[in-house]
Amino acid sequence: MMNRFILPLGVFVLLAAVLYVGVKNSPDREHLRSVLIGKPAPQFTLPDLLKPGATLSNTQFKGKPYLLNVWGTWCVTCRVEHPMLMQLSQKQDVPIIGLNWKDEDDSLAHEWLKEFGNPYTAIAQDKPGREAINWGVTAAPETFLVDANGVVQYRLAGAMTPEIWEREFLPRIQGKQPVSR
Amino acid sequence: MRAFFLSLLLALSATTALAIDITQFDDPAKQEQYLRLTHELRCMQCLNTSIADSQVDLAADLRKEVRDLVNEGKTDDEIRKYMVDRYGEFILFRPLTNARNMWLWLAPVIFLVIGAIVAVRILRQRAKLVDQDDEPIEGDTGR
Numbered sequence: 001m002m003n004r005f006i007l008p009l010g011v012f013v014l015l016a017a018v019l020y021v022g023v024k025n026s027p028d029r030e031h032l033r034s035v036l037i038g039k040p041a042p043q044f045t046l047p048d049l050l051k052p053g054a055t056l057s058n059t060q061f062k063g064k065p066y067l068l069n070v071w072g073t074w075c076v077t078c079r080v081e082h083p084m085l086m087q088l089s090q091k092q093d094v095p096i097i098g099l100n101w102k103d104e105d106d107s108l109a110h111e112w113l114k115e116f117g118n119p120y121t122a123i124a125q126d127k128p129g130r131e132a133i134n135w136g137v138t139a140a141p142e143t144f145l146v147d148a149n150g151v152v153q154y155r156l157a158g159a160m161t162p163e164i165w166e167r168e169f170l171p172r173i174q175g176k177q178p179v180s181r
Numbered sequence: 182m183r184a185f186f187l188s189l190l191l192a193l194s195a196t197t198a199l200a201i202d203i204t205q206f207d208d209p210a211k212q213e214q215y216l217r218l219t220h221e222l223r224c225m226q227c228l229n230t231s232i233a234d235s236q237v238d239l240a241a242d243l244r245k246e247v248r249d250l251v252n253e254g255k256t257d258d259e260i261r262k263y264m265v266d267r268y269g270e271f272i273l274f275r276p277l278t279n280a281r282n283m284w285l286w287l288a289p290v291i292f293l294v295i296g297a298i299v300a301v302r303i304l305r306q307r308a309k310l311v312d313q314d315d316e317p318i319e320g321d322t323g324r
Contacts, residue, residue, distance in 0.1 A: 035269040102238065129242040136267040138225040138239070 034136055034144075034155035041068070041146045042134040046124035049100050049109055056124045058097060061146075065153075065173050067096045068144040069120070069160075070132060073108040075101075075140040081159035082116050088165065089119035094145075094173055098123035101132050101140055145172055202233060204248050215251045218260055219244055223272050231274065 036042075041058065048056040058068070069085065071078040089096055098120035103109050104127065113120075126132055135144065138157060145154040153172045156164060202219065206212040219233035224240040232240040232247070243264075250260045264272045276282045 032269065032271060035266065129238070130246070133242060133246055133267060136269070138268075 032138075032157070034152065036136060036144070036152040037155060039152060041144070041150050041152050042131070044124060044131050044134070046099075046126060046131060049098070049106065049123040049125045050120075052106075056122050058124070058146075059150075061095065061097060062150045063148055065094050065145065065147050066121075067094055067169075068099055068135070068146060069096055070099045070101050070135070070137050070140050070142045070144075072101045072103050072140050073112045074103070077159050078141045079116070081141050082119070084160045084162065084165070085119035086117050087162075088160070089121075093170070095121035097121060099131065099135075100125050101137065102127060102129045145169055147172075202244060204244065206251070211251050214257065215247060218247050218251070218257060221274050222247070222264055223274055225268055225272060 043057070043059055045055050045057040048054040058066075067088075071081075085096060088094075096119050100109050100123050103125070106125075109123070124131070135142075136155075141159055143156040143160055144152055147153050154168055156168065204215060206215060216233070220231045222232045222243065224230045224232045224235035224237055224243075226237045226239050227235050230240075232243045246263075247260060250263060255263070261273060265277075270277060276285055278286060
């Protein structure tokens, strides 16, 4: 009599295990791992927002770790994130390079920086949005950590917070393994 | 009443028209390739919508990227790889057929086989029951 239940029970346990693992490891949008991690950062030469007429290339930052922060004046979360970037720039652990993503009008970005301050060492302009695609950007803000060898170490989708900075960015910048979640 | 339905129909078709992408190619083969690819690439911002059907800015940028790659004469696989290199396999609605994804492709077949085995066993048992069921039930005088 017990035999009748062994097979369905086995199937149930197996299915439950598969679903449990699947749900546990299911990447929600915020935590999708960037495929760029461990790979050389895409190289760009783009118009320099702060020096009209000049271009900015990220190859010039090689040799030291840097952050690439993707932002736009149309992006609400970027505004929420901005004070945190200001704090980071004052600490000067690492230069922050801005990628001004799809801001049609330069004056909007200039006004933004004037009003909220400029945390960026330099800002590259990506009006057509092509460079953002090379970095696999899904939505602003996103922050990439590129190490001294020009290799992408981490990608944060969403606003930077003190907790995320300390948990994910600082250990990687200091060459330590981050505490896993 | 008729006018109401007509205007409703018009209003509905207007919203679908917005989603239609007007990108045109001289070469019909390229047009077909473009349509095929934009329908199988995921809009990473909206989820469960292809870049062909999404009105999000990023989807428009990705369509432009596909258009340019198609114009450069890239093959389907080259364009898929270009996107996967940037956004990961998640951007493909149809998972790649590689060793890691094999279980994904084989699972439906495996489940079908299990289902077939179970169905056959049940049917055989039932058939046996009917064979044995020739004794009249006590008190049943028949119809």
